[in-house]
Amino acid sequence: MVGTAAEWPYFIGGFADYFYLPPGHIVFKVPAGIPDDLVAGANCALAQVWYGLKRADLRPGETVVIQGAGGLGIYAVAVARAWDAGRVIVLDGLADRLELARQFGADHTVNISELPDVAARVRAIEELTDGKGADVVVEVVGSAGVIPEGLRFLGQFGRYLEIGTITYGEAVNLEPARLVVANKSVIGVSLYEPFVLKDVLGFLARHGKSFPFEGIFSTKFELTQIQTAFEKARKREVVRASIVMG
Numbered sequence: 001m002v003g004t005a006a007e008w009p010y011f012i013g014g015f016a017d018y019f020y021l022p023p024g025h026i027v028f029k030v031p032a033g034i035p036d037d038l039v040a041g042a043n044c045a046l047a048q049v050w051y052g053l054k055r056a057d058l059r060p061g062e063t064v065v066i067q068g069a070g071g072l073g074i075y076a077v078a079v080a081r082a083w084d085a086g087r088v089i090v091l092d093g094l095a096d097r098l099e100l101a102r103q104f105g106a107d108h109t110v111n112i113s114e115l116p117d118v119a120a121r122v123r124a125i126e127e128l129t130d131g132k133g134a135d136v137v138v139e140v141v142g143s144a145g146v147i148p149e150g151l152r153f154l155g156q157f158g159r160y161l162e163i164g165t166i167t168y169g170e171a172v173n174l175e176p177a178r179l180v181v182a183n184k185s186v187i188g189v190s191l192y193e194p195f196v197l198k199d200v201l202g203f204l205a206r207h208g209k210s211f212p213f214e215g216i217f218s219t220k221f222e223l224t225q226i227q228t229a230f231e232k233a234r235k236r237e238v239v240r241a242s243i244v245m246g
Contacts, residue, residue: 062135071240
């Protein structure tokens with residue numbers, strides 16, 4: 001949907017009481033028992049990592065490295081755990097986020113503020129993967145600068161899942177040989193097919209109480225505080241800011 005809320009059909013903006021759905025739009029009924037704050041993250045966050053890991057063909061027993069432990073990163077931990085990943089490793093610079101990642105089932109966490117050197121972080125991942133590297137690396141930091149590092153975390157036939165960097169104009173220097181020699185691939189995901197949302201709602205119905213999702217939605221703001229919420233999210237002072245409509 002393109003346009004502005006000042007033009008017909010008007011109701012096309014976020015953070016509103018009503019939203020216009022065009023004819024033929026697909027709608028899913030939320031299963032009973034899923035609270036509003038939990039289902040709110042299904043559309044923009046959980047569905048992306050679900051579809052991304054599906055496209056990356058994550059298989060039981062494989063090793064996943066997740067760059068970033070914000071909302072997307074924590075969701076990625078939950079999905080990887082539910083899909084029987086063999087080893088889940090999370091990198092972030094904030095200790096409280098890494099602790100939440102462990103609560104969601106991460107086997108290992110790496111505090112990048114304690115390992116500021118890229119080569120040291122690469123060695124840490126090598127040690128945690130017994131020298132094999134990761135099968136799947138998920139970028140949900142939102143900064144293109146971490147991509148070359150993440151590619152170095154991959155093992156042979158590894159798949160790099162790029163979700164976080166959505167800003168045009170960011171560029172990085174890559175060594176194509178790192179992809180070619182070991183048969184690695186890069187997969188970008190933002191949008192997803194409608195069936196993904198159905199699968200995600202089923203996931204929440206089955207696993208909503210299996211993971212401490214309250215840790216993601218513990219910080220709530222009234223609609224009048226929305227600018228404060230955005231600012232705290234930008235400064236990474238909250239894992240995920242929830243806007244509560246009164």
